[in-house]
Amino acid sequence: MVEKFDAIVIGAGPSGNAAAYTLAKQGLNVLQLERGEYPGAKNVQGGIMYAAELEKIIPDFREDCPTERHIIEQRIWLLGDDNYIGTNYRSDAFNSDKPNRYTIIRANIDKWFSEKIREAGGLQICETTVTELIRDASGKVIGVRTDREGGEIHADVVIMADGVNALLARRTGFQQELAPQNVALAVKEILFIDPELIQQRFGLKDEEGVVIEIMGKVTKGMVGTAFLYTNKESLTIGIGCLISDFKEGSIPPYKMLEDLKNHPVIKPLIEGAEMKEYAAHMIPEGGYKAVPQLYGDGWMVVGDAAHFNNAAHREGSNLAMASGRMAAETVIELKQAGKPCNAANLAAYKKKLDDSFIMKDLKKYRNLPGIMHENKQFFGAYPDTLTAAAHSWFTVDSVDKKTKEKEIMKSFVKKRSIMGLVGDAIKLVRAVR
Amino acid sequence: MSIVVKIEEKLYQNRYIVDESRPHIQIRNDAVCKSCESQACTVCCPAACYTKNETGSVTLATDGCLECGTCRVVCQDKENIQWDYPRGGYGISYKFG
Numbered sequence: 001m002v003e004k005f006d007a008i009v010i011g012a013g014p015s016g017n018a019a020a021y022t023l024a025k026q027g028l029n030v031l032q033l034e035r036g037e038y039p040g041a042k043n044v045q046g047g048i049m050y051a052a053e054l055e056k057i058i059p060d061f062r063e064d065c066p067t068e069r070h071i072i073e074q075r076i077w078l079l080g081d082d083n084y085i086g087t088n089y090r091s092d093a094f095n096s097d098k099p100n101r102y103t104i105i106r107a108n109i110d111k112w113f114s115e116k117i118r119e120a121g122g123l124q125i126c127e128t129t130v131t132e133l134i135r136d137a138s139g140k141v142i143g144v145r146t147d148r149e150g151g152e153i154h155a156d157v158v159i160m161a162d163g164v165n166a167l168l169a170r171r172t173g174f175q176q177e178l179a180p181q182n183v184a185l186a187v188k189e190i191l192f193i194d195p196e197l198i199q200q201r202f203g204l205k206d207e208e209g210v211v212i213e214i215m216g217k218v219t220k221g222m223v224g225t226a227f228l229y230t231n232k233e234s235l236t237i238g239i240g241c242l243i244s245d246f247k248e249g250s251i252p253p254y255k256m257l258e259d260l261k262n263h264p265v266i267k268p269l270i271e272g273a274e275m276k277e278y279a280a281h282m283i284p285e286g287g288y289k290a291v292p293q294l295y296g297d298g299w300m301v302v303g304d305a306a307h308f309n310n311a312a313h314r315e316g317s318n319l320a321m322a323s324g325r326m327a328a329e330t331v332i333e334l335k336q337a338g339k340p341c342n343a344a345n346l347a348a349y350k351k352k353l354d355d356s357f358i359m360k361d362l363k364k365y366r367n368l369p370g371i372m373h374e375n376k377q378f379f380g381a382y383p384d385t386l387t388a389a390a391h392s393w394f395t396v397d398s399v400d401k402k403t404k405e406k407e408i409m410k411s412f413v414k415k416r417s418i419m420g421l422v423g424d425a426i427k428l429v430r431a432v433r
Numbered sequence: 434m435s436i437v438v439k440i441e442e443k444l445y446q447n448r449y450i451v452d453e454s455r456p457h458i459q460i461r462n463d464a465v466c467k468s469c470e471s472q473a474c475t476v477c478c479p480a481a482c483y484t485k486n487e488t489g490s491v492t493l494a495t496d497g498c499l500e501c502g503t504c505r506v507v508c509q510d511k512e513n514i515q516w517d518y519p520r521g522g523y524g525i526s527y528k529f530g
Contacts, residue, residue, distance in 0.1 A: 035518055037450065041526045042500065106530030127522030147520050165502040167518065177509050178502075185503045187479045189443070190529045234529075246477045247507045253479045258438045277529050278443035280479035280499040282506070 005031045005123075007331055008144055008155040010130050010168065012039035014317040015303025016161030017113040018057055018324030024122035026332045031153065032122055033146065035129040040110030042163075044281035045317060046188070046227055046238060048211060049104045053318040057325055058116060062098065066108040068231040069209025070099030073202075079216030079226075080387030082264045095208065103209050103229045103236070105190070133158060133172050133299065140342070141172075141298035157341035158299045159327050161320075164282045166292075166305035174299070175292040180244035181373050182286030182307075184224065187253045188238025189261075191273035195233050201269055202230055213314065214239075216387075218260045220251055221380035223372050225314075226260050228269065235270055237261060240283060242373065253280065285311045288366035294353065295346040300327045308358055312365045319358050326352040364433075371427050378424070381415040440481040444497040452523040456495040458482075458504065458516050465513040466491040473507040474514070499525055 009020040012034035023030040036042040048071070054061050073090035094100065118124060132145040134152065143154035160168055164183065169175040202210040214226035224241030239253070239260050246253065260266060284290065284307040291307045294300065302308070303320035310319060330349040331341060339345050353359050372378060389408040412421060460466060467490045474483040480497040483504065505516040518524070 035521050037522050037526050040530055042524075043530045044527060045530060047530075107527055108529075110530070129518050129521040165505075165518075167516075178506050180506055180509075183506060185477065185479065185501060243477065243503055243506050246503075247471070247473045250476055252438075252440075252476055252481065254440050254443060254481070255436070255438050258436050262436055275443070275446055277446055277527065278499075279447075279527060279530065280501040280503070282501050282503060 002143070002152055002154050004143075004154040005029050006155065006335065007031075007157050007159060007328075008033065008153060009159045009161055010144065011161035011163060011303075011305075012036070012110060012114055012124070012126075013043045013161060013163060013303060013320065014113075015305075015308075015320035015324035016159070017110065017117060018053075018321040019159050019161060019302060019328040020122045020124070021057060021113065021117045021120055022325050022328035023331060024117055024120035027121070028332065028335065030122045031155070032117065032124045033128050033130055033144070034124065034126045037127055038111065039114035039124070039126065040107035043106050043110055044188070044279045045104070045106040046186075046229060046236065046314075047104050047106050047317070048229065048314070049102050049109065050315065050318040051098065051100055051102065053321040053325070057321060064112070066112055067102035067104055069103050069204075069207050070094065071101040071103065071211055072204075072208045073210040075210065075212040077212055077214045077216070077265075078383050078386060079214055079218050079263060079265065080383055081217055083387050083391065084216070084265050085386055085390050103211065103231050105231060105234075130162070130168060133168055135172075139297060141296070156298070156335075157331055157346075159324075159331075160299065160301045160305050161303050161324060162305050164284050164304040166301070169292065169301055169305060174296060174301070178282075178284075179286065179290070180247055181242055182284065182290045182369065184240045184242050184283045184285045184311075185246055185253055185280065186238050186240025186283055187257050187278070187280045188236055189257065189275050189279075190231075190234050190236050190277045191270055192234045192276050193270070193273035197272065198230050198233075198235065204230070207232070214260075215379065216383035217380075218256065218263060219379055220249065220256065221376055222246070222249060223376065223379055228266065234276070235273060237266075237270060242285065243282070244373070254278075283311070283316070284309045285369055287311065287369045288359070288362040289369070291362065295343065295349050297343045298341055300330070300346060300349055302327045308362070310361050310365065312368055313361070315361075322356060322358055323353065326356065367430065375424060375427065377416060377420070385411050385415050440497075444480060447497075447499075448526045448528055449496065450523050450526055451496055452519055455520065456493070457519040457524065458493065458495050458498065458514060460491060460493050461513045461515055463490050465511055469511060469513075474504045477503050477507050479503065
């Protein structure tokens with residue numbers, strides 16, 4: 001006899017964990033399947049975690065959640081060849097009892113979250129890859145097949161939280177293959193270092209943290225960004241670009257990361273640190289227009305598998321957790337009303353998403369991915385001209401300021417033309433308004 | 434700035450549970466790689482699993498694979514990569530992620 005659950009959740013990332021926990025907490029009979037040897041073994045994140053969505057799911061998470069540092073300062077840097085222009089925002093108000101953002105180490109959070117799911121009564125099986133969705137004669141999803149012997153399991157609903165590759169939805173025909181311009185490849189390293197050095201170099205005390213988001217020459221004119229985050233006893237450094245750009249280029253991602261680590265303004269910050277892991281991951285960057293069909297008869301998709309990532313604001317795991325929670329709440333409501341998890345009823349999940357920040361934010365930035373892709377000057381010409389302008393401005397050399405202004409203006413016009421500059425400004429404003 | 438990157442040194446830090454003689458990714462047809470102008474997989478793979486070989490085709494070694502899926506995406510026009518996740522419990526096992 002085939003075992004049957006109220007719900008099967010595939011994957012133990014942020015979205016799958018949020019779904020499984022919410023379901024288990026309400027007393028539903030939930031099975032979570034994870035292909036890694038432990039929860040988090042296959043997950044990669046920058047990573048920054050925003051408190052708000054986790055707080056909705058586990059209000060007292062701060063009591064034992066293994067976060068790293070709460071973020072008190074955000075830096076945004078534009079790198080030239082040997083220089084940078086940056087903005088910093090730092091506030092002591094971020095030192096509150098309930099910090100808003102934390103740096104995290106993904107695997108630590110996943111292990112902690114999984115324990116919460118088991119405590120709530122959810123059943124979790126690791127080292128198990130789901131190979132197929134099982135459908136009945138009408139096409140309704142009624143369960144999954146795994147790579148374990150006799151690995152057929154049934155459920156009223158299957159929640160796919162299987163990440164950016166979303167193989168199951170693709171194989172079943174629920175989703176198209178990822179387009180190279182809609183997905184970025186990011187590589188990162190974790191560098192262990194004396195916490196005192198972190199505090200000295202970044203001006204921190206206790207568990208305060210700084211994050212640096214980086215754009216500029218290091219992506220070699222490709223659409224992409226880099227980052228440097230402070231953890232408790234380590235730094236995380238990474239860089240990512242659109243796969244369509246990597247495909248046309250000739251520089252491997254690990255070489256790009258090495259160039260970033262050796263950049264004259266980055267190197268002193270990471271000097272003396274020991275690399276302990278090298279990771280790579282794809283990031284869904286297509287935005288609103290790339291969001292696939294999100295539900296059907298007996299199935300839902302959440303998190304990265306649903307392309308829920310706000311590239312403009314670098315938010316992902318909070319969208320993942322929110323979508324996992326909303327999927328679970330939809331199932332709970334149907335269960336309580338005695339209704340089946342068919343496509344008509346699961347449409348309530350899409351309604352919840354549309355009414356939330358997830359779809360509202362993605363919709364707001366729906367044109368941004370296309371504009372970035374078609375306007376490479378944001379990643380090539382601008383970093384060069386801006387840093388050169390700053391260099392001229394801050395070099396005291398007996399040239400009068402009026403002449404400097406003229407030269408700086410000329411350099412911009414030379415790179416882009418007046419119409420180009422105005423056009424770029426309009427495009428950017430339209431894309432983010 | 435020219436920096437030599439030894440990808441093996443990076444991958445050496447990672448924990449892998451290798452599924453001996455059961456590669457989860459396979460090249461479907463050698464001839465298609467030979468006729469592929471870009472051989473983008475040899476540049477894009479973050480673990481350098483794909484290398485151009487002396488016959489003008491591409492050799493694949495999946496032991497260092499980070500399971501990101503980039504090769505599948507770059508080769509989708511040729512559809513010459515049979516991409517799967519490793520069996521449950523095998524493959525990369527991130528300590529930090």
